[in-house]
Amino acid sequence: MNTNRPKSKLFRLLRQYSILIAVLSAACVPAHAAEEVVTFESRPGVTQSLLFLTPDTPPKASLILYVGSGGAIGLRTDWRQARRGNNFLFRSADLFVQAGFQVAVIDAPSDSPSALWNLRSHKAHAEDTAAAIAFLRRKAAIPVWLIGTSMGTVSVANAAARLQHGGPDGIVLTSSVTLTTKRSSESVLSVDLDEIRVPMLVVNHLTDSCPASPPHDAQRILDKATNSPRQMILSFSGGKPSESDECEPFSSHGYYGIEPEVVTAIIDWIK
Numbered sequence: 412m413n414t415n416r417p418k419s420k421l422f423r424l425l426r427q428y429s430i431l432i433a434v435l436s437a438a439c440v441p442a443h444a445a446e447e448v449v450t451f452e453s454r455p456g457v458t459q460s461l462l463f464l465t466p467d468t469p470p471k472a473s474l475i476l477y478v479g480s481g482g483a484i485g486l487r488t489d490w491r492q493a494r495r496g497n498n499f500l501f502r503s504a505d506l507f508v509q510a511g512f513q514v515a516v517i518d519a520p521s522d523s524p525s526a527l528w529n530l531r532s533h534k535a536h537a538e539d540t541a542a543a544i545a546f547l548r549r550k551a552a553i554p555v556w557l558i559g560t561s562m563g564t565v566s567v568a569n570a571a572a573r574l575q576h577g578g579p580d581g582i583v584l585t586s587s588v589t590l591t592t593k594r595s596s597e598s599v600l601s602v603d604l605d606e607i608r609v610p611m612l613v614v615n616h617l618t619d620s621c622p623a624s625p626p627h628d629a630q631r632i633l634d635k636a637t638n639s640p641r642q643m644i645l646s647f648s649g650g651k652p653s654e655s656d657e658c659e660p661f662s663s664h665g666y667y668g669i670e671p672e673v674v675t676a677i678i679d680w681i682k
Contacts, residue, residue, distance in 0.1 A: 445464070445465045445467075446462060446463060446464045446465070447462075447463050448460060448461075448462055448463070448486045449461055449462075449463045449515075449546065450486075451542060451546060452542070453520060453538060453539040453541075453542035453543070454520075454522075454535060454538050454539065454542075456522075457520050457521050457522045457535075457539070458520065458521040459517070459518070459520050459521070459539045459542055459543060460486040460517075460518045460521075461475075461486070461515040461516060461517045461518060461543060461546075462484070462486055462504075462515065462516040462518075463513075463514075463515050464504060464505070464508045464513070464514040464515075464516075465508070465513050465514075465550075466508050466509070466511050466512065466513065468511055469551075470511060470512055470513035470551055470553060471510075471511045471512055471553065471682070472512055472513070472553050472554045472555070472556060472580075472681060473512065473513040473514075473515070473547040473548075473550070473551065473553055473554070473555040473556070474507055474512050474513070474514045474515070474555075474556050474557075474558055475514075475515045475517055475540070475543055475544070475547070475555065475556070475557050475558070475579075476500040476501065476504060476507075476514060476515065476516045476517065476558050476559075476563075477500070477517060477557065477558070477559035477560070477563030477564075477566045477567055478496060478498040478500055478501050478516070478560065478561075478563050479498060479499075479559075479560050479561025479562045479563050479586075479588075479660075480498075480526075480561065480562055481519070481525065481526030481527055481528055481562075482518075482519045482526065482527035482531065482562065482563065482566065483518060483519040483524060483525055483526055483527070484496055484498075484501065484516065484518050484519075485518070486518045497659075497660045497661065497665075498560065498561075498660050498665070499560050499585065499586075499660055499665040499666050499670065499673075500516070500558060500559075500560050500563070500585070501516055502660070502670070503670045503673075503674050504516055506670065506671060506674040506675075507674060507678070510674075510675075510678050512678070513547065513550065513551060513553070515543060515546075515547060517539075517540075517543055520535075520536075520539050527562075527566070528594060528595055529595055529596055529597055531562060531565040531566045531569060531597050532565055532569045532597045532601050532602055533569070534573060536566060536569060536570070537569055537570045537572075537573035537574055540557070540566070540570035540574065540579075541570070541574050541577050541578070544574075544577060544578065544579060545577065554580035554581070555579050555580055556579055556580060556581045556582065556583065556681055557570060557571065557579045557581075557582045557583070558582070558583040558585065558677070559582075559583070559584055559585065560585040560586050560665070561585075561586050561587075561588055561621075561623075561624065561658070561664065561665075562588050562595065562597075564584040564585065564586070564587040564588055564599050565588060565597050565598060565599055565601070565602065567579075567582050567583070567584060568582065568584065568599045568602040568604060568607065569602050570582075571606075571607045571609055571611075572602050572603050572604065572606035572607050573606070575606075575608070578609070579609060580609060580610075581609050581610040581611070581612075581641075581681065582607070582609060582610070582611050582612070583611075583612045583613075583614065583677055583680075583681070584599065584611070584612070584613050584614065584632065585614040585615070585666075585673070585677075586614070586615060586616065586619055586621070586624045586664050586665070586666075587599045587613060587615070587624055587628065587629065587632060588623045588624050589623070589624065589625065589628040589631065589632065590622065590623045590624075590625070590628075591623075592622075592623050598623070599632055600628075600631065600632070600635065604632065604635040604636040604637075605635060605636065605637050605638055606638070607636045607638060607639050608638050608639065608640070609639065609640070610639065610640060610641035610642070611632075611633070611636055611639040611641070611642050611643075612642075612643050612644075612645065612677065612680050612681075613629045613632050613633060613642075613643070613644045613645070614644075614645045614646075614647070614673065614676075614677065615629050615644070615645075615646055615647070616646070616647050616648065616650075616663040616664065616666055617646050617647065617648045617663075618648060618663045619657075619662075619663045619664045620657045620662075620663065620664075621657050621658035621662075621664040622657075622658070623658065624658075624664060626646065629644045629646070630644065643680060645676055645677075645680070647666065647669060647672065647673055647676075649668070649669055650663060650666060650667050650668035650669040651667050651668030653667065654667070655667075
């Protein structure tokens with residue numbers, strides 16, 4: 412009977428230890444971001460939708476993410492959290508949220524729901540961005556930054572150049588499109604970059620072989636943005652071997668395999 416007492420005590424200690432480990436482990440796991448699809452009027456008769464993600468702590472800043480290609484991500488009211496686009500920014504959105512940012516992944520507007528080809532540099536597109544910025548500022552009185560990748564960089568540069576009031580507090584361009592193609596007559600260099608009066612970060616991958624986004628054009632962008640008060644180029648290398656076309660997400664153009672490194676560097680610069 413005496414031998415059972417130490418054994419029982421040991422079991423109680425092990426059980427308490429297991430409970431403590433479970434509690435500590437749960438505290439270390441980041442909570443899933445709350446997310447919802449939000450739709451609002453951005454221009455008379457036109458609606459704009461975005462996937463709105465919020466951290467479980469008060470946000471440090473708001474980010475609007477612009478995907479590349481045609482810019483349409485097909486949001487709808489029955490959106491499911493597990494579904495994510497392949498685009499570099501879309502698949503990395505949760506990394507920004509886990510770092511404490513309020514994030515909106517923006518869709519194409521209702522008057523061009525399938526694509527934004529040759530519309531990204533237009534005034535109307537900047538007005539849609541202004542409406543999205545106003546929505547985020549109503550949610551939290553914190554800075555709003557725009558981040559675009561590939562063709563999304565045209566949207567971001569256009570909004571920063573056109574919105575002298577109610578515009579973003581800063582912008583980030585990743586894998587910037589600086590050359591026109593058969594499909595698009597627009598590029599970042601088509602925008603009046605000297606009208607941009609907010610901080611600008613230009614991010615590239617040194618082995619990006621997409622013909623529309625040569626990495627050496629990063630300096631051309633900054634040279635034309637003469638009124639941006641704070642500028643920087645961040646260049647990356649490495650990653651996984653390409654599993655897609657050179658202009659598609661799973662290549663150097665989309666920072667394939669180094670997404671956390673790139674996101675962390677962007678966050679550090681914004682802070």
